[in-house]
Amino acid sequence: MSRTFVVTGAxxxxxxxxxRRLLGRGDRLVLIARDAARGDALRAELPGSSMIVADLADPDALADAVAVADLPDAVDGIVHxxxxxxxxxxxxxxxxxxxxxxxxxxxAPAELTRLLLPRVRAARGQVLFVNSGAGLTAHPEWSAYAASKHGLRALADALRGEEAAHGVRVTSVYPGRTATPMQEKVHEQEGAAYDPSRFIDAESVAAAVLxxxxxxxxxxxxxxxxxPGPR
Structure with missing residues (x-):
């Protein structure tokens, strides 16, 4: 049976x-696009998807964006x-x-979750946070990122307790270093050569999310x- 998922970072x-995995199996997607041009690009990449046009860097703008979006009354899951x-x-x-x-x-994940909670409750759905290994352990030079991810873990843990009575499930996924454009950017900041074969494939993390x-x-x-598996 087809389900509806709101996905950020798509x-x-x-x-x-x-x-791509969700759309390929017939689920309905509502994606967050930072502006109209990015929304058009995402529609081309993921045909049939709906959009909420909002910049996550400006959480204050999310309420207005959600209010004008074409959303179903029930949302089966939010994936941050x-x-x-x-x-x-x-x-x-x-x-x-x-x-x-x-x-x-x-x-932004806290605010988007707050805004969509009535719809997630209606579906007895799920909120899933793609966290990071940095959400469990903070290393030198990772203080700000790790602080944000430690906070995301706290958000998930609190939300899980609050929403259990409404039938809403809450999951945190903590990937180690994964072969993505973000990881390539991290290596640039670290001044290190980037070899994607050394890291987790994004497909493997997506499988855990699914x-x-x-x-x-x-x-x-x-x-x-x-x-990462043994090398």
Whole structure:
């Protein structure tokens, strides 16, 4: 049976792979596009998808964007797969690096979830956060990104307890380093050569996300850690 999923970050990396998998099996997608031009590009890449035009870097604008979007009364799941990263030591990182990562990686998922919760409750659906290994352990030069992802874990844990009575399931997926354009950008910031063969394939993370989304109603996969296999 076809289901409806709202997906952020569908233009690249894990989100793009997941969106193609969901669309390919007949599910309905509602995607977040930062502007109209990006929405047109996503429709071309993922035909049949609907759009919420909103920039996750500006969480205050999400309420108006959701209000004018063509959304069904029931949403089976929200998948938060968008994210930004800027590395640097605490000494080096400007306030803008902190606010940008917290806005996109934490505040926007919280606000989008809040706005869509009535529809998710109506479907007794699911909220899934694509977190990161940085949401479990913070390493040098990853302070702002890790703080946003630690916060995302706290959001998921609190939401799970709050929404259990409404039949809403909440899952966090923690991928290790994954071969995506974001990982390539990380390597540029680290000054290291990028070899995608060393990292998890985005398809593998998408498979873990699908396993959580497709779990039978009697079970919740609350936390899934995906690590690179032996090389």
């Amino acid at each position: 233009g690249s990396g894990i989100g793009a792979v997941l969106a 797969a968008a994210g930004v990263v800027e590395l640097g030591t605490v000494e080096q990182l400007p306030v803008s690096a902190w606010t940008a990562q917290l806005a996109v990686n934490l505040v 396993a959580a989304l497709d779990a039978t109603p009697d079970a919740t996969l609350t936390d899934i850690t995906v690590r």
